[in-house]
Amino acid sequence: xTTTLSAEVPPRLMEEIQALVDAGWFSSRDELVVDALRRFxxxxxxxxxxxxxxxxxxxxxxxxx
Amino acid sequence: xxxxxxxxxxxxxGPLIHLDELECLDLLNDFAAIWVPNPVADEVEKHRPRVLxxxxxxxxxxxxxxxxxxxxxxxxxxxxxxxxxxxxxALMQDHPEAIFLTDDTAARLAAKSLGYxxxxxxxxxxxxxxxxxxxxxxxxxxxxTLPVRSTLHVRKELLDEVLANLNQAKRPxx
Numbered sequence: 580x581t582t583t584l585s586a587e588v589p590p591r592l593m594e595e596i597q598a599l600v601d602a603g604w605f606s607s608r609d610e611l612v613v614d615a616l617r618r619f620x621x622x623x624x625x626x627x628x629x630x631x632x633x634x635x636x637x638x639x640x641x642x643x644x
Numbered sequence: 645x646x647x648x649x650x651x652x653x654x655x656x657x658g659p660l661i662h663l664d665e666l667e668c669l670d671l672l673n674d675f676a677a678i679w680v681p682n683p684v685a686d687e688v689e690k691h692r693p694r695v696l697x698x699x700x701x702x703x704x705x706x707x708x709x710x711x712x713x714x715x716x717x718x719x720x721x722x723x724x725x726x727x728x729x730x731x732x733x734a735l736m737q738d739h740p741e742a743i744f745l746t747d748d749t750a751a752r753l754a755a756k757s758l759g760y761x762x763x764x765x766x767x768x769x770x771x772x773x774x775x776x777x778x779x780x781x782x783x784x785x786x787x788x789t790l791p792v793r794s795t796l797h798v799r800k801e802l803l804d805e806v807l808a809n810l811n812q813a814k815r816p817x818x
Contacts, residue, residue, distance in 0.1 A: 619724055619750075625799065631752055632802045635763050639770025640813040644651050 648775060651743050651761075652677040655703075656732045657687040658747035658796070660695050662765040665794040666786055670700040671772045679739060680705050681731035710734035719757055723750040736760050747796055765796055766806055774815060783810060 588596070596608050605611040653675045660680070663669045672678050680688075680703045688695050696703065712720065712734040720730045729751040736744050736755070744755045744762040755762040769786060772778040778786070787807055790796060798806075 615724070618722060624749075627753065628749055628799070629802055631749065631764065632766055632798065632806065635767030636770060636806060636809045638763055639767040640774055640809060642771065642774065644648055 650675045651741065652679065652739055653743045653745050654679045654681075654732050654735050654739055655684060656744070656746035656748060656751055657684050657691070657728050659745040659765045659768060660684075660688050660703075661692045662747060662794045662796040663768060664692055664695045664698065665796075666765075666769075666790065668769065668772070668778075668786065669695065669698050671768050671777055673701050674775065674777070675743075677742075678703050679735055679742065681710075681728070681735045682707050683731040684728040687726075687728045706735065710737060713737060716754070716758060719754040723754050725751055725754060729754075733758065733760075765794075766798065770806070770810060770813075773810060773813065776815065780810060780813075 596611055599605055599611055600608055605614065653672065655672075655678060660669070663671060678701060682705060685696060685703075685705050696705075710731070712730060716730070716733055716737070719725070720733070725733070726748075729746065729748060732744065732746070733751065733754060736742060736758070740760065742761075744751075744760050745764065745768065746752050746755065746762060747764045752762050752764070769778075769783060773780055773783050784807060786793075787803060787810070790798065790803065791800075
C-alpha cells in the first residue's frame, strides 16, 4: 500500500529530476523521489546519530587535541 | 597539564549556533584557526547574527568559492547537502588536517566518507572539561539544560550516555 504526497518543487529542481528520469536513472519521477527520501532517511538514522555522539564522547573526553 | 596542540577547525553553521545558544562559543577560542566559509556565515547571519559579532572568538570568514572535487559533488547530491555544508566540505579540501565541526548527520557522513576528522557540539562541550575550560559541574548543568536552551536535538538516552561518561571521566592531569 502506498500513500500519495504532494509537494511544490522549484522549476530548476524539477528540470534536474526530469533529466535524471530521461537519462534512464529512474523509471519515473515518483521512483526518484521515493529513492531520494529513502537515502535521506538512511543518512539521518538514529543508529548513525548514536555512533557520531559516541565518537564525540571519545574525542571530547579522551582525545589528544 | 601539558599544553595540547589544537588543530584548526572548519565550521558548519550548526555548532556555531548551538554553542552560542549555550553561551559556550568561547570554547572554540583555543583552536589554531576557526574557518567559516561565507555561505555558512550567511546561514549564521540569518539565524543567529550575534555569533558573527561575538568578541570571544575570531572567525576567519573566507569566500566559499572552492570548487568541490567530483567525489564531494557526488556525495553532496546523494546526501542532499545544503549550500553551507558543501562550502565547508569544499574548504576542507584546503585544510585536510583540520577538524570539520558539524551537527548535521548527512554532512558528517560525507566528511567521514572523504576521510576527514569530524565532530560536533557535544564533542566540543566535552573537550572543554578535558582541557580545563569548564568544570564538570558546569558542563553537567549545560548538558542537562541543552534540550531547552538550544536547538540541537539529542535523544534523551544519548544525552544520558554523554552525562554518564562525563561523570566518570578524569582529566588527563588528575
